[in-house]
Amino acid sequence: MNFKQSLLQNPIFPFIAEVAQKNQIPAYVVGGFVRDLILKRPSKDIDIVCVGSGIALANQVAEHYQKEHEKEVSVATFKNFGTAMLRLGDWEVEFVGARKESYQRHSRKPIVENGTLADDQNRRDFTINALAISLNEQDFGDLIDPFDGLGDIRRKIIRTPLNPDITFSDDPLRMMRAIRFATQLSFDIEPSTFEAIIRNQERIKIISSERISEELNKIILTKKPSYGFNLLFASGLLKLFFPEMVELQGAEEIDGKTHKDNFYHTLKVLDNLCAYSDDLWLRWAAILHDIAKPVTKRFDKKVGWTFHGHEERGARMVPEIFRKLKLPMNEKMRFVQKLVRLHLRPIALVKEGVTDSAVRRLLFEAGDDAEALMKLCRADITSKDHMRVKRYLDNFEKVEKRMAEVEERDKIRNFQPIITGEMIMETFNLKPSKEVGMIKVQIREAILDGIIRNEYEEAYPFMIEQAKKLGLSPIK
Incomplete structure (x- = not known):
């Protein structure tokens, strides 16, 4: 398969090809850009692999670009990794020399040696990311696909190029990346690859919390994050870095009375919220809104299962979870904490009837986050009874209307008493x-x-x- 016409639509590719040809450096477009080109997904990041020094090629490209366009181009060099990055117009282009890697068990940092294009493709995490397109004169635009990554894209499969046990043991973050790509692209993880994730789950412990959370946040920001969380749960990874969420799983029955499975309820709330907002921290509030239900769960013979105070207890758990996952301990955390604490309040208003006093208090406590709170509450209605859901949503509209009326009249949101x-x-x-x-x-x-x-x-x-x-x- 040849992508010459696609590459020629972007003047950056023939320009890089010309510079590489003049310097007799074999060069290729690789990885995510090629994958997204085939999937027809937008991408602004271009990765170039060359057989030789990626830093040298980057400097040569920058120099020629400056001469041709009379525009200064700065090259960010990362000598430890043998990479260089520069911005050409709207495009961010990274250059790296082809390399082969070997790993030591206690670290995911590889020992790197110069290599061929084949060596570089061998070290890639998944077949769909091991694709390359030639920028060389004799075969410009040709797809180089040693592991049938194109077939896996067509089959919608995530699979490792080499033995998945070695791939995941060498760099355990790839287990998170497999689930992230599956969630972003709505792909399946090939069975033997997923089984290798299960076998190697404990290796995730050598990965820093920052890197894990970076991948987790990308899963949370997808169109249907529940898919990723289900894979994290089934693989055993979730319990290793987010056990509080795993504790939500399961439904217990006593005297014929059963409570809902709060893990799957939480995932439903999260997916519901995605229809209202793409805000990462509001989605975190959905993930954590019922996080304290396992520790507040009680059974009463008269009323059945209760979770009294789970909203307050959950709010107290938020800083601890954020700290452990190395999420920001700033206004983002306080926003999530506030919404966890208040998430039952609008529902209580719906049940009890909307009084001006109750609305004033809610507006005062929610402040500028009142709209976000109402989005969370709408998402929290997950009953299988469609009429019940409609009734609650209709009532929420009444609450929101009253909130707008009270705010317009009393200006209570974020108010300060006149007496100081x-x-x-x-x-x-x-x-x-x-x-x-x-x-x-x-x-x-x-x-x-x-x-x-x-x-x-x-x-x-x-x-x-x-x-x-x-x-x-x-x-x-």
Whole structure:
């Protein structure tokens, strides 16, 4: 198969081919770009393998590009890896010399030697990534496919070029990558390849949490992340780096009463949410919204299974999970924590009826994340009873309408009471103390309950009244 016409549509390829030819360096387009070209997927990253020095070829390409286009091109060089990267227009192009690799058991960092194109294709993780297209004059555009990667693309199969046990033992991150590619492309993992993942699952322990989470986040950002999580669960990998999620799996029955399998419920919520949002951290909130159900699960003979307080306990678990997975311990984590803590609140409003007071409190606590919270709550309706789902979703629309009305009228989201701590201390000649905090809370609660408006004329007399109950009088 020849891709000459496809390559000629992008002037970068004939340009690189010309530079390589002048310097008598065999060069090839390899890996993900070739795979995506065949799959007709958009790609802005180009990998070039040459037989020789990839850094030298990159510098020569940059030099010729600058002369021809009168535009400076900077080359980022990574000598330890023998690679160089440069940007040509909208394209990011990485150059590397063909190499062969060998591994030591305690590390995924290979011992690298110069090699041929065949050596380079042998070291690739999967057949669909071991494809190469020639940029050489005598066979420009020819597909070089030693492992039938093209056939695997047509069959929608993820398979290793060589023995999968060696492939995964050498670099265990490839197990995560296999599942990630299967999820992104909606491919199957070839049975013997998947069995090798199961056999080598313990090897994932030599991989850093950062690298694991990087692959996990790519799975979470796919159109149907549940597919990837099911593969992670079935392979045994998930329990090794995210045991809290595995604990959700299973349904227990006592006296004929059964609770739902919270693992599969969580995956359904996650998939539902993908229809509303592609925000990674909102999807993490879906993953963690019921994470504390296993530790809060109780059976009561009268009411059956309960998970009281799982939202608060789950919120307390979020920082620990983020820290362990080396996810960001910043506003992203706090956003997820907030949504886990609040995820039952809109559902409670639907059940109890929507009062202005309850809406004010929800708006105050959710702040700028109120819309994200409502998306999570909509996704959390997973009943098989379609009429029940429709009823809940209709009620959510009523809640959202009331939220908009209350916010427009009261401006309660992220509000600050008109009476500040400084005003309280000045009025009663107090230093920072428990009494100041108590008065502030009473004023805030009164505003949220609609007892007073957040205006000085109403809040000041209320402050005086609350202070009297504590034995305090304003200074003259």
